[in-house]
Amino acid sequence: MDAIVYTSHTGSTERYARLLGRRTGLPVWPLTEAERALPPGAEIVYLGWLLCGGINGYRTAAGRYWVRAVCAVGMGPTGSQTELVRRRNGVPPAVPVFTVQGGLQPEKLRGVYRRMLDTLVQTAGAALAGKRERTAEEDGALELLLRGGDCVRPEALDAAARWLERTERCGLLLARADGCPA
Ligand SMILES: Cc1cc2nc3c(=O)[nH]c(=O)nc-3n(C[C@H](O)[C@H](O)[C@H](O)COP(=O)(O)O)c2cc1C
Incomplete structure (x- = not known):
């Protein structure tokens, strides 16, 4: 290698x-x-x-x-x-x-990637947030989308x-x- x-x-x-x-x-x-x-x-x-x-x-x-x-x-x-x-x-x-x-890390995203994340939060984030039951993995994904980490x-x-x-x-x-x- x-x-x-x-x-x-x-x-x-x-x-x-x-x-x-x-x-x-x-x-x-x-x-x-x-x-x-x-x-x-x-x-x-x-x-x-x-x-x-x-x-x-x-x-x-x-x-x-x-x-x-x-x-x-x-x-x-x-x-x-x-x-x-x-x-x-x-x-x-x-x-x-x-x-x-x-x-x-939304605060570090620049340009088009920042706008793409906004769309992701509005689509995937909203879909996850609207689910009545979420797996632990989905909870983690939602937390990251909303708050970053x-x-x-x-x-x-x-x-x-x-x-x-x-x-x-x-x-x-x-x-x-x-x-x-x-
Ligand atoms: C617009 C956008 C789309 C993303 N798509 C995915 C994805 O499809 N799957 C995933 O696991 N993470 C996705 N991520 C999360 C990034 O891959 C993650 O934040 C990664 O740690 C960024 O690496 P870097 O810090 O080296 O830039 C996405 C992030 C952004 C901003």
Whole structure:
């Protein structure tokens, strides 16, 4: 693995990328600057924030680099909706998708994203608020939509970090022609 590359608007994805970088020792680059540092086809883990189901920057990253794993940062609970996110973004089956909760920070949103959030609050927020019974997950989503919140937690990266450690170990073993444990 060569690097961790990310796209962030209000900072939570950047914090996750830096946490993962510290945990793994891999260099960390914003997608906008990665071209200066990484050759085309470099092996990366890509972190992008979720915008109406799309992983921001994923298509660009996948066009330039060999994306080995994807980490989507959104307002849903860590580990939720991974298959939906995979389908919506066309992530190939062999590439693991991790989802982690970043939160929602309306005060940091700029331009079109601020206006999109207002629409989201009026539509999805109103629909959730109007439900007679809500799951705990829906309660959390409504709370975030109405009041915002910072949900970045280092342990949300555990699954992605474990996958990376396993993959790096396998790479080393294969390089030594020792075989790769399951
Ligand atoms: C307009 C808008 C649309 C969003 N759509 C989604 C979404 O589809 N799924 C989700 O889980 N989070 C969604 N979010 C929440 C962001 O992905 C979340 O706030 C994320 O932590 C932002 O990352 P950043 O701080 O790196 O910019 C949306 C936020 C905004 C403002």
